[in-house]
Structure formats: C-alpha cells, structure tokens
Amino acid sequence: MSLTLEEVRHVASLARLSLSAEEETLMRTQLSAILDAVAELSQVDTSAVEPTSHAAGEVAPWRPDEVRPSFPPEKALGNAPAEVGTSFAVPRIIE
Amino acid sequence: MGPTDLSMLELGRKLGSGELSSVEAVRACLARVDRLDGRVKAFLRVDREGALAQAEAADRRRTKGKRAGPLDGVPVGLKDLFLTEGLPTTAGSRSLESFVAPYDGTAVKLLRAAGTPILGKLNMDEFAMGSSTENSAFFPTRNPWNLETSPGGSSGGSAAAVAARMVFGALGTDTGGSIRQPAALTGTVGLKPTYGRVSRFGVVAFASSLDQVGPMTRDVPDCAALLQTIAVYDPADSTSAPVKAPDYLAEIEGGVKGMKLGLPREYLELPGMDPEVRAAVEAATRALEKMGAQLVPVSLPHTKYALATYYLIAPAEASSNLARYDGVRYGLRVEGKNLLAMYGRTRDQGFGLEVKRRIMLGTYALSAGYYDAYYLKAQKVRTLIKQDFVDAFRTVDAVISPTSPTAAFRIGEKVSDPLAMYLNDVFTLPCNLAGLPGLSLPCGLTRGNLPIGLQILGKPWDEARVLRIARAFEREHDFHRRSPPLGAA
Numbered sequence: 001m002s003l004t005l006e007e008v009r010h011v012a013s014l015a016r017l018s019l020s021a022e023e024e025t026l027m028r029t030q031l032s033a034i035l036d037a038v039a040e041l042s043q044v045d046t047s048a049v050e051p052t053s054h055a056a057g058e059v060a061p062w063r064p065d066e067v068r069p070s071f072p073p074e075k076a077l078g079n080a081p082a083e084v085g086t087s088f089a090v091p092r093i094i095e
Numbered sequence: 096m097g098p099t100d101l102s103m104l105e106l107g108r109k110l111g112s113g114e115l116s117s118v119e120a121v122r123a124c125l126a127r128v129d130r131l132d133g134r135v136k137a138f139l140r141v142d143r144e145g146a147l148a149q150a151e152a153a154d155r156r157r158t159k160g161k162r163a164g165p166l167d168g169v170p171v172g173l174k175d176l177f178l179t180e181g182l183p184t185t186a187g188s189r190s191l192e193s194f195v196a197p198y199d200g201t202a203v204k205l206l207r208a209a210g211t212p213i214l215g216k217l218n219m220d221e222f223a224m225g226s227s228t229e230n231s232a233f234f235p236t237r238n239p240w241n242l243e244t245s246p247g248g249s250s251g252g253s254a255a256a257v258a259a260r261m262v263f264g265a266l267g268t269d270t271g272g273s274i275r276q277p278a279a280l281t282g283t284v285g286l287k288p289t290y291g292r293v294s295r296f297g298v299v300a301f302a303s304s305l306d307q308v309g310p311m312t313r314d315v316p317d318c319a320a321l322l323q324t325i326a327v328y329d330p331a332d333s334t335s336a337p338v339k340a341p342d343y344l345a346e347i348e349g350g351v352k353g354m355k356l357g358l359p360r361e362y363l364e365l366p367g368m369d370p371e372v373r374a375a376v377e378a379a380t381r382a383l384e385k386m387g388a389q390l391v392p393v394s395l396p397h398t399k400y401a402l403a404t405y406y407l408i409a410p411a412e413a414s415s416n417l418a419r420y421d422g423v424r425y426g427l428r429v430e431g432k433n434l435l436a437m438y439g440r441t442r443d444q445g446f447g448l449e450v451k452r453r454i455m456l457g458t459y460a461l462s463a464g465y466y467d468a469y470y471l472k473a474q475k476v477r478t479l480i481k482q483d484f485v486d487a488f489r490t491v492d493a494v495i496s497p498t499s500p501t502a503a504f505r506i507g508e509k510v511s512d513p514l515a516m517y518l519n520d521v522f523t524l525p526c527n528l529a530g531l532p533g534l535s536l537p538c539g540l541t542r543g544n545l546p547i548g549l550q551i552l553g554k555p556w557d558e559a560r561v562l563r564i565a566r567a568f569e570r571e572h573d574f575h576r577r578s579p580p581l582g583a584a
Contacts, residue, residue: 007459008455011455011458011459011462012455014458014462015414015442015454015455015458016418016421016435016438016439016442017439017442017443017446017451017454017455018436018439018440018442018443019443019451020443023448023451026448027451027452027455030452030513031452031455031456031459033514034406034452034456034513034514035456035459037402037403037406037514038403038406038407038469038473039403040400040403041400041403041404041407041472041473041476042468042472044397044400044472044475044476044479046472046475046476046478046479049475049476049478049479050475050478051471051474051475051477051478052474052475052477052478052481052528053304053474054290054304054334054530055290055291055304055305055481055527055528055529055530060333060334061328061330061336061337063330071197071198075197075198076197076424078195078197079193079194079195079197079424079425079426080424080425081422081423081425081426081427081428082428088423088424090423090434090437091430091431091432091433091434091437093433093434
C-alpha cells in the first residue's frame with residue numbers, strides 16, 4: 001500500500017513530530033514499504049483468536065497500599081528545562 | 096594473562112582470597128579502555144572516579160571479612176538506558192544528552208548491593224531501536240573482532256566492551272534480540288530472561304510488553320551469577336513476577352543427558368541464512384546429541400509472521416512510550432511559538448531517523464481506522480506465535496536455533512535499508528513475543544574469524560535449564576575463551 005503525503009503529515013501531527021519536507025518524502029517511501037511487508041498478517045486466520053497484549057501470563061501481584069515518602073520536588077525538577085517554583089514551566093496556552 | 100582475561104567468578108575468587116584487589120581490577124579495565132576504546136567506541140561515559148571509589152569500598156569490605164557476595168569488587172558496565180543516580184543516562188539519544196537520572200534503577204541498585212563497581216555507560220542504538228549501534232545519536236560502536244564490522248545491537252556497546260575485555264560483564268536489554276544478537280556477533284554470552292524475571296524499574300522504556308533486562312558475559316557461569324544478582328521480585332515494576340529464582344550456579348553443571356532439544360524446521364528454511372552459520376549450528380546440535388541429548392524436530396508454523404507482528408507491536412508501544420519526550424519535564428527542549436510548536440520541534444531535533452520511523456509506524460498502526468487491521472491483528476497473531484511454543488514445549492525441554500542469520504556485517508551495509516536491518520532479528524523476535532527466556536552463546540567462527548552464535552530458548556521461568564544446556568556445550572568447546580585480535584594482551 002502507498003501512503004499519501006497528506007497521510008504522512010496527519011500521522012506526524014498525531015505523533016507531534018515536525019518533519020522536514022525531505023523527511024516526509026523519505027517516511028512516505030519507507031513506511032509504505034514496511035506496511036507492504038507487514039500486510040502478510042492478513043493471510044492469517046485470526047477469527048477465533050484472542051489478542052495477547054502482554055507476555056506475562058500471571059495476574060499482576062498485589063502489594064500493600066503503604067504510605068511512603070514521595071519523590072522530593074527538588075529532585076523531580078532537577079532536569080527541568082524551565083521551572084517556576086515547584087512547577088515545570090511551559091509556553092502559555094491560555095491568553 | 097592479565098587480570099582482565101579472568102571471568103567474573105574467577106576474579107571474584109581472587110578478590111576473596113586477597114590475591115588481587117578490586118582497585119587493581121578496575122585499573123586494569125581502565126587501562127584497556129584507554130588503549131582500545133578510541134577504536135572500539137563502546138563507552139559513552141567512563142566513570143573513573145566512581146568506579147575506583149566503589150572498588151576501594153569493595154576492598155575495605157574484603158579486609159573486614161564482609162564481602163557482599165561472589166561478585167563483590169568485579170567491575171561491570173551498563174547499557175546507557177539504565178538510570179544511574181548522578182551519572183548521565185542518554186539512551187543513545189540527543190533528547191536525553193544532558194539527562195542525569197535522579198535515582199538508580201532497581202537492577203543498578205541490586206548490582207551496587209552486590210558490590211560491583213560500575214565502570215561506565217555503554218553505547219546503544221537510540222532508545223534500543225536497532226541491530227547495529229549505528230542508530231546511536233553519538234557514534235557507532237565497532238566490533239572488536241573486526242573494526243570494519245558492527246557488534247550488533249541494540250546492546251552493541253555492552254557486547255563490544257565485554258568481548259574486548261574492557262569490563263568483566265555488563266547489563267543489556269532485549270526487546271527483539273538486543274542482548275542475544277550482539278552477543279552472537281561478538282562471541283559473548285547473552286541471556287534474555289523470562290518476561291517478568293528482572294525488574295524494568297529505572298530502565299528507559301522502548302516496548303513495554305517485550306522489554307527485558309539481562310546479563311552479558313564471557314561465559315555461562317558468569318551469566319548465571321549475574322542473573323542471580325538481578326533476578327529479584329520488585330514491587331515497583333507491576334510486570335515483575337514474584338517467582339523465586341533458583342540457585343542458578345548450582346544447576347548449570349548437570350549436563351544434557353536425556354534432555355529433548357527441539358529443532359524448528361521453519362528456522363532453517365528462513366531466507367538470508369549464511370551457510371557458515373547453518374553449518375556451525377548443525378555441528379553444535381550434533382555435539383549436544385553426542386553428549387546425550389535427544390534431537391527432536393518441532394514445528395513453529397507462525398514463526399514466519401513474527402517479524403511483521405513485532406514491527407507492528409513494538410513501534411506501537413514505542414510511539415506511546417516516547418510520547419513523554421516532549422520537552423516539558425526533562426530532556427531536550429526546543430522553544431517554539433506555542434506549546435504545540437515546542438513539542439514538534441523538540442521531538443524533531445531530539446529523535447534520530449529510525450526512532451521517528453518507528454514512532455510514525457506505531458502511531459499509524461494505532462490510529463483511528465487502522466487499529467483493528469494492524470495493531471489488534473498483530474496482537475492476535477502474537478497469540479498464535481506464543482501457542483506454537485506452548486505446543487512445542489509439550490514434547491521438548493528447549494528449542495535450539497541460530498541466534499542471527501549471519502555473522503557480523505559491515506558498518507554502513509544495512510543502515511539505509513530498514514527492512515534488511517530488521518531481518519537480523521528474525522530468530523530472536525519470537526522469544527520476546529512469547530515472553531520466553533533465550534540465550535546466545537558462541538558456537539563457532541567463520542572463515543573470516545567472526546563469531547557465530549547458538550540460541551537456546553526455554554520454557555517460561557526455565558532459565559536454569561537454558562543455562563545448563565549452554566554450559567554443557569561450553570564445557571566441551573573453547574569458543575568462549577577465544578578473544579578478538581584487538582583484545583590480545
């Protein structure tokens with residue numbers, strides 16, 4: 001199957017990627033080839049098969065709901081690109 | 096023979112007896128790093144002061160009669176996606192180039208508790224996406240056996256550092272073969288444990304239903320000892336299973352007499368298999384038969400769909416996991432005129448091409464209108480792949496195959512063709528999709544003197560038997576003792 005440039009741009013916007021024009025063209029060719037290759041899955045009859053979302057067969061274990069100290073804000077902010085007080089600073093989204 | 100030629104356990108014994116000190120061992124590793132790593136380029140970061148301080152502490156414990164265990168004082172390296180407090184953790188990406196983790200991941204904590212000095216952080220394909228380390232944002236790592244070739248990936252820096260004797264052992268991660276394939280290409284031993292055996296807390300996530308942490312070493316007993324150190328239930332990782340690990344070292348010497356080893360016929364029919372790899376693996380299976388194992392043909396009919404299944408599931412999970420690299424809380428931020436522009440520019444400049452390709456593919460497979468046809472379909476085929484193994488393991492104790500269809504390939508040979516690169520993982524992917532333990536160990540050399548890997552897949556939680564089969568082979572061969580020409584002392 002062949003993706004259109006419009007489809008590539010739509011997926012890039014969903015993925016929050018600002019691709020260059022060159023990257024868009026490359027992605028169009030390469031993703032189309034990969035989608036062609038994975039299309040072979042349509043040959044497999046899965047009408048009576050349940051999906052596997054995880055390799056872990058066991059039920060997730062329970063643990064006691066204990067009160068513990070949380071991660072200290074100064075450590076959590078240690079890698080912040082920008083901060084205000086104990087918050088991460090981002091560009092204004094409400095005028 | 097210098098101290099760096101010792102195995103982890105041999106060094107550990109000499110440290111215990113006082114014949115060598117941990118500081119001497121760390122210095123010997125650092126000397127090799129200084130001499131070799133300019134060419135191999137396995138390390139992203141060497142922590143000289145930290146490793147020496149940890150070695151001094153190990154030596155003090157020894158003199159006080161308080162050794163922490165058999166690996167106390169034995170220097171190791173970490174793939175650069177294990178969070179290490181106070182040291183950079185880049186995951187091979189520009190987006191995390193200046194990220195310094197505020198805490199140690201669980202596997203790292205367990206290593207520290209076992210007393211192993213951490214020599215540094217090792218190169219990898221960006222976010223573990225790749226099979227050659229060429230997708231590292233910083234530089235490719237070279238295979239110590241032939242510097243023109245790749246050590247494989249994504250844990251290629253870990254494999255190269257172990258093979259070149261710059262560290263005694265290392266930790267890697269394996270999502271589709273990222274421990275086993277580089278182990279095969281560098282003549283080392285690498286184990287991907289059962290999904291849930293080792294905590295992934297504090298490990299940069301790629302595809303969460305497939306990722307697993309594992310040991311990379313020079314021989315099987317070291318692999319068992321390093322696995323023992325990290326195979327601990329961790330409530331901080333909801334996929335970590337409360338399954339008690341046996342005493343692996345006590346179980347590996349039992350031999351293969353009476354074991355049934357499955358040979359999947361589909362694996363030998365897969366395209367692109369190098370005849371030298373096929374011959375070495377056939378010779379290895381005959382050797383195991385001579386030791387008393389019974390070879391049983393098995394069928395894994397859905398194997399041929401593993402590649403397509405994996406390249407939908409892993410990118411879908413990656414596109415979701417990597418949504419966090421948006422420039423808000425940590426990592427690279429590239430300012431834009433508004434929040435959306437900041438996200439887009441940050442991610443465009445932070446990620447390399449392969450990462451973008453997989454995010455795009457995964458986002459597409461999860462998007463409205465395509466979810467059922469791609470992602471859900473792949474999850475259903477995954478069930479069939481898993482069921483193939485359940486059926487096979489009714490009659491056999493383990494499954495034997497090549498690890499990788501070829502020996503090491505030249506750097507640059509496959510990097511521009513993603514589908515050709517993905518074929519490297521054709522033998523290793525099914526194990527991740529099914530959540531099984533899988534190990535690669537050296538079983539031969541090509542005429543061009545490049546290592547060939549043998550893969551052993553076991554039942555869930557049956558690492559002990561996988562290690563025992565590997566040990567049986569290793570005891571009667573010397574491939575694991577060969578060192579790369581670069582590494583000769």
